[in-house]
Amino acid sequence: MELRQLRLFMEVAKQKSITKAAENMHLSQPALSKSIIALEEELGMTLIIRTNKTSDLTDTGKVVLEYAQKMNALQDEMKTTLNDMTNLTRGQINIGLPPFIGSLFFPRVMAKFHHAYPNIELNITEYGGARVVKSVEEGEFELGVAVLPLDEQQFDIYPIVEEEMKLLVYKNHRLASRKEVEIEDLTDEEFIFYHDEFALNQMMRDHFIAAGFEPKILFKSSQWDLMSEMVAANLGITILPQSICNRVFTKDIKIIDLRPAIMWRLAVLTKKDRYLSIAGKTFIDFILKEPL
Structure with missing residues (x-):
């Protein structure tokens, strides 16, 4: 074999x-x-x-x-360890990113990192958050980015982003004039939701269930711009992080605070007890210092 x-x-x-x-x-x-x-x-x-x-x-x-x-994964780890031991000037990092996160924060950060460390190659794969976590666990990626909470017994975790989730409704929606909306007020609404492999899917479901209801899901998507366009077409409501809401430029959508506030927390994760390359450590140090 x-x-x-x-x-x-x-x-x-x-x-x-x-x-x-x-x-x-x-x-x-x-x-x-x-x-x-x-x-x-x-x-x-x-x-x-x-x-x-x-x-x-x-x-x-x-x-x-x-x-x-x-x-x-063991063979990749062996090669990385040997490369570091021989003090090679080149490096390679395999990174797993959810599409939401990648499009929001990482193009600018990765451009700056590339200028600072031009000989470190970044291999980026986009998966849903849940799959990113599993792929880091299985060794496909040296590091990934995912939504907290994560299993701190399995992973080393480096928080990088914390912001509120916001409600998006059509301009003539019954809630459009409100500044704040209680989660319980959304019981009868139809949602434009995230695909099942997204960590946001389970995260928001947990909040709805805690509020006493299962969300009525009309559509599922992996693209935040499509989700917001569906809201603008009055097809349903959705809930998205503040950073995405900042990119929604249409008068047809009203963005409303949720109460109690639901926080979206992101972190870089690596598998505990797995060797982390010098390139990987360098990237983590860089992203922790670089404002997203």
């Missing part, structure tokens, strides 16, 4: 398609299929269910994927 075989298998699992995985890995489809078959023969188990449209993992395939991810 070779690590390259496991990387190819991981890519197939990620893409759920041998064809797409082969394209991403710059291999012919027969060559990739041959590698996966060889891995299956060596293990004596079927790892992938092949159909015309997709390539799904078997139960044994899921177990192999879990170990392949750990082995790949």
Whole structure:
């Protein structure tokens, strides 16, 4: 069994398609299929269910994927440790960012970081917050950014942002003239909500349930601009962080304070007990000093 075989298998699992995985890995489809078959023969188990449209993992395939991810993370950690020990001037950081957060805060910060440290390469992947957390735990990312609270027993946490969530309603909505709205007043409203993989989804659900109701969700989106445009079209209401509200430029939307206030707290996270590269430490130090 070779690590390259496991990387190819991981890519197939990620893409759920041998064809797409082969394209991403710059291999012919027969060559990739041959590698996966060889891995299956060596293990004596079927790892992938092949159909015309997709390539799904078997139960044994899921177990192999879990170990392949750990082995790949260990190899990356070994390379990083050796690079740091040899005092290389170059570095590389794999970062997981939720789309909301990435578009709001990071373009300017990353531009400044690149100017300050031009030889450190930032590899950024956008996932929903919950998936970012899981990917840091599994070793896919050296560090990520996610919404607090997080498990402090599993992760080292570096808070970077704290701001209020705001209610957005159409200009003629029954609540539009109010300066403040109690969460309980939203019981009968239809919401434009965040996709399930977003940490904001569960965070806001928890607040609604604590207030005694389950939100009526009309649409789900991963794009804050689309969510605000839906509000402007009088399709429903939504709740977004202050930083996003500051980018909503339309007279068709009223932005209202929520009571009690709901705070949106962001933090950089790294997995506890995992080696953190010099490049990673440098980035964390930089972002903690740089106002977002």
